[in-house]
């Protein structure tokens with residue numbers, strides 16, 4: 001009996017960490033620094049166009065096909081970059097990050113910095129850097145099951161009437177119902193490069209998908225980074241996917257955000273290749289072990305909703321009871 005209990009547990013662990021990830025932290029850091037070398041990259045800027053071309057060139061250099069998904073928002077030309085491998089776009093797993101940066105460092109403690117644009121080493125370049133390194137290291141037979149998406153116009157919310165998450169909203173609007181039903185999971189990387197990286201569980205994310213990734217990270221010895229604690233609900237590029245009933249997970253440093261968030265201090269010096277490496281290694285292992293599995297990740301309402309519903313029923317019952325008593 002004891003043996004029976006031990007075998008499934010150890011075989012599960014062995015299956016998950018049998019694969020040795022190829023992801024290279026310094027290589028991802030190179031992509032982070034290169035993006036920052038273009039300067040701040042707000043939507044519609046020349047810097048962002050140069051960065052977009054760098055993303056496309058890097059992807060195509062590793063054999064991926066790319067397309068620009070152009071759209072206009074508030075009279076500004078924007079473009080998501082989409083990459084797939086093989087003859088057609090039919091991936092079941094999506095991996096995304098935003099590559100634009102915030103036009104104002106409005107969270108900077110120094111008022112003179114608040115009107116200046118953010119360099120976005122962590123907030124923008126870090127997730128993009130992990131995706132670019134992933135394009136190099138993913139095994140060939142896994143690639144056709146993965147689509148890489150680089151979102152524009154994520155991070156200008158609240159400035160000059162702009163919304164957040166404009167690029168990802170547009171991306172989901174363009175999906176057909178057949179495409180939506182064939183996608184098993186969407187993983188978003190946002191602010192994954194801080195040298196003191198700390199990842200709590202973002203609470204909009206699909207819990208079953210998050211459970212699988214967090215338990216994989218723990219099996220790989222990274223539970224100090226992928227912390228098993230509930231964080232907060234973040235309006236981020238995974239949100240439009242969730243609204244379309246696509247299982248989605250946001251891997252984001254939050255609760256609180258890093259101290260450099262939306263400040264002039266969001267520079268490469270505050271990021272580390274070790275942080276990029278850990279996130280890249282876990283996500284690569286997830287993609288490889290899940291490739292071809294067509295795993296379904298059921299969505300469950302967060303506990304919060306159950307408490308809310310029970311609360312409403314409770315209050316309603318009390319009102320009815322009081323009324324009946326008076327009558």
Ligand SMILES: [Zn+2]
Pocket residue numbers: 102123155262
């Ligand atoms: Zn941001």
